[in-house]
Structures are given as structure tokens and as C-alpha cells.
Amino acid sequence: MSVIAPDFKLSGFIKSLLDNIFWILTLLVLIGVPAIFIILFVIPLPIIDGELLSPFLAFAALVNPTRLLPIIHAFLTTDIFKVMVFPGFGFAVLLAASVIFAERKMMAKIQLRVGPFYCGKVEGVLQLMGDGLKLISKEIIIPAKADKPIFWAAPVLFVATAAAFVALIPVAPGWVVADIDLGLLGVFAVIGFFPIITILSAWSANSKYPFIGGIRALFQMVSFEIPLILSLLGVVMVTGTLNLSEISASQSNFPWIIFLPIGAIVFFITMLAELERIPFDLPEAESEIVAGWLTELSGMMYGLVQLGSYLKLYAFAALFVVLFLGGWNGPMVVPAFPEQIITEGIEMGPITLTIEGLGPLLHDTITQEMLNGTLWFVLKTAGVIFFIILPRGVFPRVRVDILLNLGWTKLIGLCFINIFIALGLVYAGVIGPGGLV
Amino acid sequence: MAEIVFLVLSVITIGSAIAALEMRSLIYGSIALMGSLGGIAGFFLLLDAPFVALFQLVVYVGAIAVLILFTVMLVKRELIFKKIEDKRRKFAGIGLMLIIMVSIGAVFIDSGIKTITTDEPPVNFRDIGADFVIYYWPALILMGLILAGTVTGALVLARRVDVEVDERTN
Numbered sequence: 001m002s003v004i005a006p007d008f009k010l011s012g013f014i015k016s017l018l019d020n021i022f023w024i025l026t027l028l029v030l031i032g033v034p035a036i037f038i039i040l041f042v043i044p045l046p047i048i049d050g051e052l053l054s055p056f057l058a059f060a061a062l063v064n065p066t067r068l069l070p071i072i073h074a075f076l077t078t079d080i081f082k083v084m085v086f087p088g089f090g091f092a093v094l095l096a097a098s099v100i101f102a103e104r105k106m107m108a109k110i111q112l113r114v115g116p117f118y119c120g121k122v123e124g125v126l127q128l129m130g131d132g133l134k135l136i137s138k139e140i141i142i143p144a145k146a147d148k149p150i151f152w153a154a155p156v157l158f159v160a161t162a163a164a165f166v167a168l169i170p171v172a173p174g175w176v177v178a179d180i181d182l183g184l185l186g187v188f189a190v191i192g193f194f195p196i197i198t199i200l201s202a203w204s205a206n207s208k209y210p211f212i213g214g215i216r217a218l219f220q221m222v223s224f225e226i227p228l229i230l231s232l233l234g235v236v237m238v239t240g241t242l243n244l245s246e247i248s249a250s251q252s253n254f255p256w257i258i259f260l261p262i263g264a265i266v267f268f269i270t271m272l273a274e275l276e277r278i279p280f281d282l283p284e285a286e287s288e289i290v291a292g293w294l295t296e297l298s299g300m301m302y303g304l305v306q307l308g309s310y311l312k313l314y315a316f317a318a319l320f321v322v323l324f325l326g327g328w329n330g331p332m333v334v335p336a337f338p339e340q341i342i343t344e345g346i347e348m349g350p351i352t353l354t355i356e357g358l359g360p361l362l363h364d365t366i367t368q369e370m371l372n373g374t375l376w377f378v379l380k381t382a383g384v385i386f387f388i389i390l391p392r393g394v395f396p397r398v399r400v401d402i403l404l405n406l407g408w409t410k411l412i413g414l415c416f417i418n419i420f421i422a423l424g425l426v427y428a429g430v431i432g433p434g435g436l437v
Numbered sequence: 438m439a440e441i442v443f444l445v446l447s448v449i450t451i452g453s454a455i456a457a458l459e460m461r462s463l464i465y466g467s468i469a470l471m472g473s474l475g476g477i478a479g480f481f482l483l484l485d486a487p488f489v490a491l492f493q494l495v496v497y498v499g500a501i502a503v504l505i506l507f508t509v510m511l512v513k514r515e516l517i518f519k520k521i522e523d524k525r526r527k528f529a530g531i532g533l534m535l536i537i538m539v540s541i542g543a544v545f546i547d548s549g550i551k552t553i554t555t556d557e558p559p560v561n562f563r564d565i566g567a568d569f570v571i572y573y574w575p576a577l578i579l580m581g582l583i584l585a586g587t588v589t590g591a592l593v594l595a596r597r598v599d600v601e602v603d604e605r606t607n
Contacts, residue, residue, distance in 0.1 A: 147464075185491040192499020196471070196506065203464065203510055211510075218507055222500070 046074070069361060076365040079177075087171040089163055095381070096310035101128050103389045110393035135303035143296050147204035154201030155297065155304035161197060162311035165190045169318040170245040172328050172373030183244035184236060187319060188229055191274065194312070195221040198283070198293055201305075205296035213292025216400070217276065217283035223407045224273040230415035231266040234422035235323050238431045244319075248327030255326035259425060263418040264324040266411050268387070271316045273407065275309070277388060279395040280403060317384040318377070325380045328373030337362050442483060450476030463509045471502040488562040 036056070039045075045053045053071065061068045075081055082088055101116070105123070108115025120126030142151060168183050168190070170176035180186055195218045202214020236242060238259065239250045257264045273280040284292035297305055321327060398406075425431045453472035460466040474497040481490035569577055 150464075150468075180487070182487055182491055185488065185495070189491045189494035189499065192495050192503075195503055196498070199503070199506060199510070200464075200468070215507075215510075218503065222503060225499070 092166040138299035140299040150204035155301045158308040162308040165315040172370045184242045202293040227411035228270040234263040237422040251326040257324040278392040321380040330376030334372040446479040
């Protein structure tokens, strides 16, 4: 048996611990406490629940954790929380990361392999974390004749654009980062930025394979944007709004996929092309052009582009759910919170734990509707993502001319059929204001 | 606040327009052009016309700037442009542009546009759509026919008869 640290001494270990504690205390006294005072002096802090939010409340919260509840409640209603945690970036990154793992396991099962297995005790669940650590620790190599500013900026811009896309998606009633009236147009505007970033990244690498991949990505994305926009016009016609939250709320009785199945199918196909997934993964065709426009990206730059593309996948799947599958609507399966917990507290064993101030938290922010909507939204999105990654195990890659032919002739024709169906439904008085349903 | 945003947008728009003209690298020039078009979208947002602003982004930045970028990348600059470095022409051009801009601006300011004050709510895009279908439908249909004719003509021009190669079919 090998010895990990042959020079290990217990006294040395304890000394290092004491050293650490000494330095933490010294730095806290010399830097931390003055920093708290500077914050108190400079920044006007909000008053929450009749109490000024000061850093010293952290010490009080150590003694009595329920004093944190009003602060948590106030934080949950801020825009920062929405942007960074729940309907925004954090939630989307969590889903995207689980999609990467699920995709690898699923591909393995389809192809009768094992897939990620060793990292982590159960079925390789920690594989993704290991991959992330590897990418962070790898050196970023930039080609000698690359155009450095654009090459550095492209991955960051890619993630930023994908995050802007995520910001437009309503997850539960009232839970959306940017609730604008022209949400769907905003989606179109954001989608238009992806080909620019792709081609700039590909060009700036100054290498043959990325450039070929970038050109392919450009014409694929630009030509599939047209059927994408046209296929969604049917939904806009029957709902009469461009606001994604209103579109989602309008499907409380039935999802639009029942009335507009052609639009849904066309949108799904264009979605596969915009996401560069098999069978339309020509821009990254690994058996033809190394890795396409990702060839020269290394280390965390590659990681960022991967993160951005999976965020984009989540956003597209969520958009499909919002437009065609009814968004957050679904049967109420989340049970109502028992009032007893809020008023009387929880009785456990010999003691009764009373939590005060839980009422506003459960009535305003984390409501039953919000939990139920999120549950249905996540379930539907997971289903759509499953169907997005399923073709990867089944289909071969299509040829370039077949792809363009499909996009420019068949899909656009189907889009117009879909628009005429929607117009017919509206003018026949089936849907819309004063309609039958 | 609006004034500051207006100033920043003006600097971005005009600055990137000048950069688009003056950059030696065509790629950076087209990126600057994108910045300029995006700045114009910002002006539309400032004017309470988000519909036009988003369409400006979709059409100009998302489609036209991409086409320009695509074309520029496939072109070798040295083959089609001959550099004529002439200071006098450059300054003459700048002077001419300044004269034209100042005179147009003078006409605008003199036309009484400064005295217009309105408290009307921003025009709803639904009203614009209804106007298009009710009052201006002949123009709309004419425009549609012209566009359809152009697209058909482009398709006919771009049509190519594939030559069957015997070896491949065998």
C-alpha cells in the first residue's frame, strides 16, 4: 500500500490548522470589520420588515435563523434573484448541465454502451464536474495568427446571447426575467445574433476547418431562421399577442399543438437545425471537418461555448413548451401548504418548532401555483429535450444540399399551410375573441 | 436620463459609422456597421417604438449585416480594391459631408420640429397593422407582388441544371 504523504506529522497538521485560524481572524479584524463599516457608511441599505439590513444581522441570524426569513423573502422578490437564480441563469445552467449528463447516458444506452460510469459512486454522476474541472484547468491555446480580440470575445458573447434568450422564457405565472410585450420578437432578435457570433469566432481562428464550419453554420442558421419565424406566426395569430407569458396563459384549456400540429413539427425541425444537432450538425461534423467551428477553441473557451449551446438547447425546448405545449399549465398536483405549519409550527417529538414569518414567503413568492407551474414546465421541457437529443442516436447526418432544399422549399411551404390553418381557425370563429373555445 | 442615453447612442451610432468607413479591416468595418445599426435600434427604443427597434435588430443586424459579413469574408480585399491614398480627397469628402449634414440639420431645425410637443401615447403596433390592411392595402399588395416577383426572378436566375455524372451513377 502506497503512502500518500510520507512526511505527515500530526503536530505539523495541527500547527497548520492553527496558523489558518490565526490568519483568518487577523484578516477578519483588519479587513472584514472595516469593510463592514465602509459598506454601512457608503451604501444606503434597504429596510426590511422594520429593520435595517446591516451586515451585523448575520451574527443575529447565527443565533436565531428565523430572523433570516424576511430577508430571504425580500431577496426572492428582487430582480437580481430572478436574473441570477430562479427563472434565469442558475436554473437554466442547472437544467443544461443535467441535460449534458442525461444525453451522454442516453446515447450510451441506445448504443449499448455503459457511458460515464466511474466518476462518482452511482452511475458516474460526477462525470460532468470532472469534465468541468478538466476544462477549467486546461491551458487556453490561441492560434498564432488568430484575430485575438474577436477570438477571445466570441465564447463570452455566445454565452451572453444564450442567457439573453433564457431571460425571455416564462417558467411559472409571474416568474420571468424580462416580461416584455414583444417577447417573441425579442426571441427572433436574439436568435439572429447566434450566426454572427459563430461566423466571427470561426473567422477569427484563422484556420481552415473552423472557417468551413462557420460558413456552414451561417447558411444553415440564416436559412432556417425564416421557417422558424414563419412557423411561430400561427400561434401569434390565434392568441393575438406576442407576450410569451400571455401566450402561455392562453393555453389553460388546451395546448396549441392540437390546433397547429404542422407549425409545431416545422418549429421542431428548425429548432434541431438552429441548435446544430444531429441530423443537422454540419457545422461541427466531427467526421468531416475535425470539430467544425469549435476546432481551435480550447480549455474553458470550449467549455463556455458548450455551456452556451446547452443553454440555447434549454431555451429552445422551453420556447417550444411555452408556445405549443401549454407552458406552466397542468393539473394541480402540488398539495396546498398546511396552514398549521405557518400558524402553530411543526410538532416533532418532545418539542414544538414554531417558525414565525413564514406566511408572506408562502403566500407571495413560493406559492402553490408557482411550484405546480414550475413542475409541469420542467417536466414538459425535459420531454422536449428528450426528443431533441433522441435523433443523435438514431439518424445519420444529412447532406448540405438536402438540408438547404428542406429548409427553403418544404418547410417554408408547410409554414404557409400552418398560417392558413391558423387564419381559418380565427376567421371561422373557432379560436380568438368570441370564438367557440 | 433620456438625454444621457441619447448622447451615448449618438456617439455609438456615429462613431461606429465612421469606423465602418475608415477601418482598414473589412471584417471590423462590418462589425462597426452592426454597431451602427444596433445604435439606430436603440434610438427607436428611446422613441417608444420597441416593435420597430426589434425589427431593426432582426432584419438589419440579424440578416443584412450577416450577409455583408459573409460576402466580405469570401472576398480578397487586395484583388478588388486599389488603394488611392489622397489626403485632399479625404478632407474634401469630410467637408462636403459636414456641409450637407449642417444644411439638412438647419432645414430640420427651421421647419418648426422643435415646437412640436405631444402627450399622446405611443402608437400601438396593432393600429399600424390595421392601417396597413384597411387603408393602405393596395400599396401592401403591390409591395408583396414586387417582392414575390423579385424572389421568383432570383430563383430562376440561380437555378442550375445538375449534370449527371456517369461514374457516380454507376
